[in-house]
Amino acid sequence: MPLYRDEVVVLRTHKLGEADRIVTMLSRQHGKIRAVAKGVRRTASKFGARLEPFMVADAQFYEGRTLDVITQAVSVGAYGPAITSDYGAYTAASAMVETADKLTEDEGSLQQYLLLVGALRSLSRREHGPGLTLDSYLLRSLAIAGWSPSFHDCAMTGAPGPHSAFVVQLGGVVSDEVAPPGAPRLDAATLSLLGALLSGDWSVAEAADERTRSQASGIVAAYAQFHLERRLRSLEHVDRSSPSGAREEQTT
Amino acid sequence: MYEGIVQELIDEFGRLPGIGPKSAQRIAFHILQTESHDTTRLAELLTIVREKVRFCEICGNVTEHETCSICRDPRRSQATICVVEEAKDVVAIERTREFRGLYHVLGGAISPIDGVGPDDLRIRQLMQRLADGTVTEVIIATDPNLEGEATATYLSRLLHQPGLTVSRLASGLPVGGDLEYADEVTLGRAFEGRRLVEN
Ligand SMILES: [Zn+2]
Numbered sequence: 217m218p219l220y221r222d223e224v225v226v227l228r229t230h231k232l233g234e235a236d237r238i239v240t241m242l243s244r245q246h247g248k249i250r251a252v253a254k255g256v257r258r259t260a261s262k263f264g265a266r267l268e269p270f271m272v273a274d275a276q277f278y279e280g281r282t283l284d285v286i287t288q289a290v291s292v293g294a295y296g297p298a299i300t301s302d303y304g305a306y307t308a309a310s311a312m313v314e315t316a317d318k319l320t321e322d323e324g325s326l327q328q329y330l331l332l333v334g335a336l337r338s339l340s341r342r343e344h345g346p347g348l349t350l351d352s353y354l355l356r357s358l359a360i361a362g363w364s365p366s367f368h369d370c371a372m373t374g375a376p377g378p379h380s381a382f383v384v385q386l387g388g389v390v391s392d393e394v395a396p397p398g399a400p401r402l403d404a405a406t407l408s409l410l411g412a413l414l415s416g417d418w419s420v421a422e423a424a425d426e427r428t429r430s431q432a433s434g435i436v437a438a439y440a441q442f443h444l445e446r447r448l449r450s451l452e453h454v455d456r457s458s459p460s461g462a463r464e465e466q467t468t
Numbered sequence: 469m470y471e472g473i474v475q476e477l478i479d480e481f482g483r484l485p486g487i488g489p490k491s492a493q494r495i496a497f498h499i500l501q502t503e504s505h506d507t508t509r510l511a512e513l514l515t516i517v518r519e520k521v522r523f524c525e526i527c528g529n530v531t532e533h534e535t536c537s538i539c540r541d542p543r544r545s546q547a548t549i550c551v552v553e554e555a556k557d558v559v560a561i562e563r564t565r566e567f568r569g570l571y572h573v574l575g576g577a578i579s580p581i582d583g584v585g586p587d588d589l590r591i592r593q594l595m596q597r598l599a600d601g602t603v604t605e606v607i608i609a610t611d612p613n614l615e616g617e618a619t620a621t622y623l624s625r626l627l628h629q630p631g632l633t634v635s636r637l638a639s640g641l642p643v644g645g646d647l648e649y650a651d652e653v654t655l656g657r658a659f660e661g662r663r664l665v666e667n
Contacts, residue, residue, distance in 0.1 A: 228581055268614045297617070300614055306578075306580075306621065307580050310579070310580035310581045311580065452585070453580035454580070
């Protein structure tokens with residue numbers, strides 16, 4: 217019976233039969249794994265709790281004929297409870313794992329794994345607002361996948377910025393010479409926030425006001441939906457009203 | 469693959485929750501080999517159940533009338549509502565005999581990844597039931613798993629209003645599990661030990 221072991225973050229689960237679950241995970245070394253967790257819906261053991269979405273675990277598997285089976289799981293990062301106790305964080309985390317699931321359709325990568333685990337940990341610790349954390353995650357995960365947007369130099373010609381015309385299909389801001397007529401224009405504050413979210417510059421990101429954040433969120437959502445081709449179902453349910461995240465309270 | 473109608477039957481069973489392709493095939497062949505009056509009865513029930521059974525207009529529980537037997541029972545306390553995900557959870561809690569109030573069936577849990585948000589559940593109907601002030605306690609008994617906990621978080625925030633006590637079933641229930649699988653003693657204890665939700 218071939219066994220293997222890896223560190224995983226749980227993306228989602230599906231009920232299987234009477235008491236089992238199929239668990240979809242992103243792993244450190246084996247890319248995306250779909251495996252069965254037996255009996256987790258009715259056992260009183262801690263096994264099931266460790267294999268809920270947003271949880272990071274050190275897991276052992278054996279290779280089955282159709283699906284692999286999880287034989288052991290030791291919790292490495294129990295982010296689930298802290299995330300579900302904040303509704304805004306829960307909806308943001310849902311959009312993150314759905315994105316990770318779609319971006320790693322065939323194969324995962326260590327970078328995607330580390331980015332997702334880092335973002336979930338940050339959400340669970342309430343480091344930044346859930347909305348900012350999600351937008352930053354979306355931009356960075358798309359960048360790792362090869363779709364890095366440009367918020368300063370022209371995405372088409374490389375002409376040095378700043379530019380204000382933003383075209384999702386062209387990969388970011390474009391100079392006026394190549395901008396199609398009627399292209400939406402972004403103000404400097406929104407572009408600066410977007411750049412900060414992509415590079416992880418939190419002091420700049422958290423200084424942004426609500427209006428700028430909302431503009432940037434719209435751009436990030438459009439950019440993500442375009443590249444993922446299929447609609448991200450979680451995105452429309454993201455709750456941006458919950459006042460968590462230290463700086464958001466100060467700005468109100 | 470089987471020919472025509474047999475394969476259609478297998479496919480149809482395979483669409484049912486918890487039934488894989490092998491089980492679907494087993495059930496289909498069981499039906500093919502059963503005495504005909506048994507399957508006639510099954511076919512009749514399937515038709516009648518869709519015609520007769522509906523959801524209680526007040527609480528969302530299954531019933532053959534406009535309202536369910538629990539909502540119609542005058543001996544049940546009108547001051548307490550226990551919120552559950554599915555009608556089968558009502559059955560599980562009734563078995564414990566710990567609860568004498570009313571229920572509210574949400575019809576699921578909030579799960580953005582499955583496209584289920586608060587507006588897709590019977591949350592608005594719950595708020596309407598609370599409007600006249602008769603209800604003074606709401607017990608949230610969603611499943612002790614991720615979606616259930618998140619739904620409880622959402623409801624606690626929404627139900628934060630004067631004159632209303634909100635509590636959540638005590639832990640001790642198997643985490644990651646379904647409420648319907650909790651045994652009666654554990655579930656009864658979870659009711660007794662329910663904790664107040666602080667906002
Ligand atoms: Zn009823």
